[in-house]
Every structure is written in C-alpha cells, then in structure tokens.
Amino acid sequence: MKNIITLAIESSCDETSAAVLKNGREVLSNIVATQIDLHKKFGGVVPEVASRKHIENIDAVIQSALDEANITFNDIDVIGVTYGPGLVGALLVGLSNAKALSFALNKPLVGVNHIEGHICANFIEDKTLEPPFICLIVSGGHTHLVEVKDYGKYEILGRTRDDAAGEAFDKIARALKLGYPGGPIIDKLAKAGNKKAIDFPRVYLEEDSFDFSFSGLKSAVLNYLNGKKMKNEEIVVEDVAASFQEAVVEVLVNKSIKAAKVKGYDKIVLAGGVAANSGLREKLIDKCSENNISVKYPSLKLCTDNAAMIGCAAYYDYINGRISDLSLNAVPNLKLGQK
C-alpha cells in the first residue's frame, strides 16, 4: 500500500507549527516556532501580537518541516490544519495558508479540531495505542474528560465550567509574581514544597458530574495570600505552589479514574500542555496502578501545541473520507465532536 504523507499546520495560540507525517503516526518532522518570550512582557498571550508573529513565521516554518522531512510539496497527499478552538486571528493565519496551499497544490484539505489533535498526540507517542480509552485533556485553554470510542469518535464526559486547569496555574503564578507561563514554574517550585501545608478546597461539583471548576480554588489561594499579607506573615511560595497543585491534581485524577470505572475502561490517556506537569503524572500513575488501570501520556514536545498531533488527527479523518472544502472558516469556540 502506498504511504500517505500529511502536511499539518497549527497556529491556534502562540506556537506556529508545521509537521510532516507518514501514515498518520510516524513523524518525519515537527517544527514549532514558539512565541512564549514575545508574550512574557504582557503576562499572557496577546491575540494581535500572536497573529502578527504567525504570519511572519508561517511559510518559513512550513518550509523547514518539508526540508527536515526531506520532501517537497509534490510528495504531500493531504493537508491538515487546525480550524478551532483557539484565537480567531491566530487560527486564520494557518487556515488561510493551508487553504491556499490546498488550492495551489490541488491536494485535499482536512480541518482539525485542536483538542482532537491533543488526544492524537498519544497515537504518535505510542504506536500500539488503540481506542477506546478515557482521555483527560488539560491545557491553558481546555480541561476535558473524554471517552474516545474510536478514531475521530468522541463523547465529552465533562469539562471545566470556568477556568481551564492551565489557566488556573497561570493566574496563581501571576498572583505569586512568578512569571509566565505559570504551569512549569509552579510545578518546579511544588517539588520543594509541602503539598499538605495548606488545605485548599477540592471542588467535585455534583455527585455524578465529570465537570470541573477551578475558580473557587483560585479565589481560595488569593484569599490565603491576602490574609497572609494583611497579617504580615511570611508566605512560603513553595508550600503554596505544592498545596495548590495538589488540589488541582487530586480532582483531575480522581475524576479520570471514576470515569474509567463507570465506563468500564482500563486505559487512561493524558493530553495537553498540563499533561507535562510532573505532579499530575505521578499522582495519576500511582492511583491508576492501585486500580489496575494503565496510563499513557505524550512526551513533552507532543504535550504542548504542535502540528504533528494535528497531522495525526487529519490522517484518520482523511482515510475515513472526512474532507473539508475551501470555504472552511475558523471556529474559535469549536466543540469536540463537532464538524
């Protein structure tokens, strides 16, 4: 059978990325131009600044992906591109580029849901992984608990009702004046702190709900910090970081395990930028081994936003005949499972 080569483009937030994949799961190249340093001075991603950087970078990133894979445009069978969710201006750069390439090269186009891409990062990481399984997707933009029934077939079991998990990390990091992005900084500090030092609330919502809520926890941390400041007491940043992270992680892990049990699965898969959090990984591995559930998670480079994961999702859509047309528009709040 002929190999299928996918060119994938991702520009939904602050990474401009392009990748080339063979048969959906073998990464021939995965170029990521990150803008983290550019947004640091603003304390978060600024959409207009991100969009401007994307358009400066995009064709050079695509060319690097082709070069590193040692192919030319002619070798491509299908073009995959993120069309949502994400920052609309940022999405439109990658999407406009991908549509024009599809037209000029006369190659089919597949619009990919970014969250679906995060799930698919695991298919690249572990070539033997097959659906079905439970997937916990946690990043700066999303927190989803999903039943992955088959390639491209998802049922959302729960999602955050307010802040995304990664967003909560960023906000707490900002309150502690630790810089941006908050996740890796808090993770690092937490290692030196006592996670039982402060008893922050764990929000489980209704008895059988798989939804999440982190805004109450965020307020509790902010109140704690204010209280300490008013009383002129010392704040042990490491302990705050460790206790906050533990409160987030415990709820994420317990809900994931409950979802696996309720749905009868013995596999939990992590995805998204926060999947790189060591506290989350450790706790999930621990709890899952107690419950005879296997755990998978992508390596760091595949956890954060990248085009390879988009290419994998595009491949499965392509072989299943799900092709987009040239009128494809960016959908900033695209839901998982929506087409």
Add this chain to the structure above:
Amino acid sequence: MKILGIDTSSEVATVAIMDDDKLIGEYTINHKKTHSQKLMPMIDEMFKSCEITPNDIDLIGVCIGPGSFTGLRIGVATAKAIAHARNIHIAVVNSLESLAFNMNLSKGIICPIIDAQRNQVYTCKYSWENNTLVSIDNISVKNIDELIDEIKERYEEVVLLGEAVDLHKDKLNDLDNIYIAPNSHKLARASSVCELAFEKYKKGDVKNHYDVVPYYIRKSQAEVQYEEKLKRMGENGK
C-alpha cells in the same frame, strides 16, 4: 505573464487575473466581512471560469494594507502560500495607492480613505503626473475632521474614495471642493492591484514570499499600552 491580484484589506474581498495588459477576470464581493469563508472559493471559481490553473500564474499581487488587521492577514497568508507552492514572486501594493489607481488619469488630487476606527482614517494623497500615479504626501492615520479641514483649506479639487467615504458621508456631502468617486471606482478592485503589481514587476520591485508581511502602520493595542506603561515608570523613576 499572468498575475493574480488579491485585496482583502477592507469590507470588500476582490480578486482578479490579468494577462499582461489584458484583464481576464475580476470577482468582487462587498457583502459582510467574511473573507475567510469567501476568498478561496472566489479565487477557485474565477480560475475555473477563466479556464486557468494555479500552475499558469507567474506573479501574485497582494494588497498589504493599511486596513483591517485580520482582513490583511487573510489576503497576505493566502498570497504567501500560493507563491510558496508555486515558487513565484509577490509584488506588494498598498491599499491606498490601489484605490487611487481606480481613478486612473483623473485630474486633481485623489485622496483615498480607509476606516481606521475611532473616527480616524488611513489616508494619503495622490495625483497623476505624466501618466504615472505619484503620492504627494505620506500614508498616515488621521482624524476625519482634521482631514476635511485640511482639504477645505488647502486644495482646489479633491476626489475622495474608499470604503470610509460611506461611513462619513454626512460630513463630506456638502463640501464644494470634494468629489466622491462613482460606485464603480469607489471601492477596492483587484484589477488595480494587478496593474500596480505589473508596474512593480517591470521595475524589478518584487519580493520573495518569505519577506511579505502586512503593512499595519499601527502597533497592536497591547504594545502601545505596554510602551505607555514603561514611559510612566520611567517618569516616576526620576
């Protein structure tokens, strides 16, 4: 040689194909700003109707601004990708010279205006001298009332055009020395982009697609605020 022209800098989405001096197709839509959905289908449709393929295109002319930031990026990203795929050059055209070109060979001053929000417009002044379009001042962002005062005081006869004309119609209608371009010439047209691109190509003024970026004039709001903050901190630090 065949040139594909693209302009999505305003409410208007317009594309054209020109073969040397012959315009073979032009497709313009001035209906809601849905460039992302419509631009590629418009190009596709025009190519089919003109019986040409992307392989036939030798040069791309694209309007890089000033104008709507997002609109510009849709057009520029599209032009860059086609040029990349086809390994051809891009000639960049600014949105004001392109509008002025619509008033080919007219006498007097031509003053295109493009909405820059908050009662401001992107503008510049042009005139035709010896069959060539020349700019007689610099591209700038101006308050519309200041621009009107300036025209009233300084110029005998000015032709105004661009989408912002409709926006400020009430202010412009009763001025003696201002003429509004007819609808056929008032808005962006990719045929003008093609012609200007061809002129630039003849002068060797073309770019590699990697080097083409939108011409925003304005910094992003976040950058402006950040610089103001730094300035304030600098002043307080004294």
